[in-house]
Amino acid sequence: MAALPVLAQDGSISAERIREHTRFLSLDLLEGRGVGQRGGDISTEYIATEFALAGAQPAGDNGSYFQKVPLVGVETTPDAQLSAAVGGKSVDFRWLEDFVGVSRRQTPQTRFEGEAIFVGHGITAPEWKWDDFKGVDVKGKVLVLFTNEPASNDAGFFEGRALTYYGRWTYKYEEAVRRGAVGAILIHTTPTAGYGWEVVRNSWGRETPFMKLAAGPEGTPPALAFQGWVTREAGEKLLALAGKTVDELLAASEKRDFQPIPLGVRIRGSMPAKIRDLDTRNVAAIVPGSDAKLKDEVVVFSAHWDHLGIGTPVNGDAIYNGAIDNATGCGILIELARAWASLPQKPRRTALFLSVTAEEGGMLGSEYYAAHPLYAPGKTAIDLNYDALYPFGRAKDVVLTGAERTTVWPLAQQIAKRLNLEISSDAQPEQGHYFRSDHFSFAHAGIPAFSIEHATEFLGKPAGYGHKMWEEYNSQHYHQPSDEFQADWDFTAVQQAAEYGFVLGMEIANQDKLPDWRPGDQFHR
Numbered sequence: 001m002a003a004l005p006v007l008a009q010d011g012s013i014s015a016e017r018i019r020e021h022t023r024f025l026s027l028d029l030l031e032g033r034g035v036g037q038r039g040g041d042i043s044t045e046y047i048a049t050e051f052a053l054a055g056a057q058p059a060g061d062n063g064s065y066f067q068k069v070p071l072v073g074v075e076t077t078p079d080a081q082l083s084a085a086v087g088g089k090s091v092d093f094r095w096l097e098d099f100v101g102v103s104r105r106q107t108p109q110t111r112f113e114g115e116a117i118f119v120g121h122g123i124t125a126p127e128w129k130w131d132d133f134k135g136v137d138v139k140g141k142v143l144v145l146f147t148n149e150p151a152s153n154d155a156g157f158f159e160g161r162a163l164t165y166y167g168r169w170t171y172k173y174e175e176a177v178r179r180g181a182v183g184a185i186l187i188h189t190t191p192t193a194g195y196g197w198e199v200v201r202n203s204w205g206r207e208t209p210f211m212k213l214a215a216g217p218e219g220t221p222p223a224l225a226f227q228g229w230v231t232r233e234a235g236e237k238l239l240a241l242a243g244k245t246v247d248e249l250l251a252a253s254e255k256r257d258f259q260p261i262p263l264g265v266r267i268r269g270s271m272p273a274k275i276r277d278l279d280t281r282n283v284a285a286i287v288p289g290s291d292a293k294l295k296d297e298v299v300v301f302s303a304h305w306d307h308l309g310i311g312t313p314v315n316g317d318a319i320y321n322g323a324i325d326n327a328t329g330c331g332i333l334i335e336l337a338r339a340w341a342s343l344p345q346k347p348r349r350t351a352l353f354l355s356v357t358a359e360e361g362g363m364l365g366s367e368y369y370a371a372h373p374l375y376a377p378g379k380t381a382i383d384l385n386y387d388a389l390y391p392f393g394r395a396k397d398v399v400l401t402g403a404e405r406t407t408v409w410p411l412a413q414q415i416a417k418r419l420n421l422e423i424s425s426d427a428q429p430e431q432g433h434y435f436r437s438d439h440f441s442f443a444h445a446g447i448p449a450f451s452i453e454h455a456t457e458f459l460g461k462p463a464g465y466g467h468k469m470w471e472e473y474n475s476q477h478y479h480q481p482s483d484e485f486q487a488d489w490d491f492t493a494v495q496q497a498a499e500y501g502f503v504l505g506m507e508i509a510n511q512d513k514l515p516d517w518r519p520g521d522q523f524h525r
Ligand SMILES: [Zn+2]
Pocket: 304, 325, 326, 359, 387, 388
């Protein structure tokens, strides 16, 4: 293996520069970097300008730094209604207090009505001999279910503690569409979701971007009239109409012989929405490789620039600054572009610095890129993604979710050793981080991809400090207006994560062969 590339004095990754980018991008002035909002436009201009100043070349549309991503913004209006009725009894749920949700039909008004059927976790996973539907036809019905998956400590069953894609709420709605349901209502509990109701409410009670529903030869593809969540309390009221409780059904949904339970309840809804075209954009810059042939191949670094914009006020603050999530990742991306562009001897393959839009709305910017790539998947070595790094001191470790599933793993371990970092496994596998950031869009396209995540161990801090900080961040600041820049943050760990990706990316860019997933991996190409 080549010697450690010298992080030359002027090329070296600077914690201070990353800090300044993070500070700027999370100012109130940037209004939370909302997709389709002014703050988002300023953010992308800033990132493009920094790429240009760094000496990275434009890689977007028509010689610009921007790749246009055409989306549709759907904002359910507060007069939305959801109710459940049986016999003479009915319960009306209150918008934001009790429920959030959206119609996927991209029309200004959607009304729906259907029989409620409880389907446990809503999972059909043949590889683990699990089927919550048992062949029951749910066409035209409203699914009531929990997110997450059957609890497991057995690696041979739903990958043990780790959340699989079956446990993600996105899977639930996709499965509901596949089965012809009219709607799907997730009953929120903090343990099944992994976060509190405020996170659900803040993420859903606002304009949500979607890919445009494109009419094909068979007409407009099917779409749910309602996908949403109710609070646990609202769920209790709904289930009480059927003589059931949340705890009882949570227990039932853990059993392999679970059968769908028709609740005998009719769900009715009216989902008025404001619809508009959202012309948003990814920011893309390259530093061409030095090898005549290999420069047609690319190492991608990605970080989403968007956050939640201006939304529901919490304690009088309506700006969702997203300092950690993900101004930190953008700061790293800009600094990596600068350091790479200033290398006197460029690596053999090209490097692409890609700041994607609409991650918070479902990783749409990266999904769009994967469908409209600047370099074909077969010419893309890897995606190294950054999302929400912790500026809490000097790290002792680095967390790589999913690296062990790729042929890059031995190299990833060697580089950790060289940089004096342990590799820690994901401390919260049950959170399903692998499915929750943009590298997943690349993985879906068959490209080896993972995130370089925040550290778990910090120098001079008690063991498990990173986990403690995660718990604090996740419960108090994640997707809240209080995810704000703090002047006393120490960006050393963020710099270390950037250096790690820089060296790893450079080694991959210089290797003879392209990386791959390990044989047998679900993403193997
Ligand atoms: Zn994020």
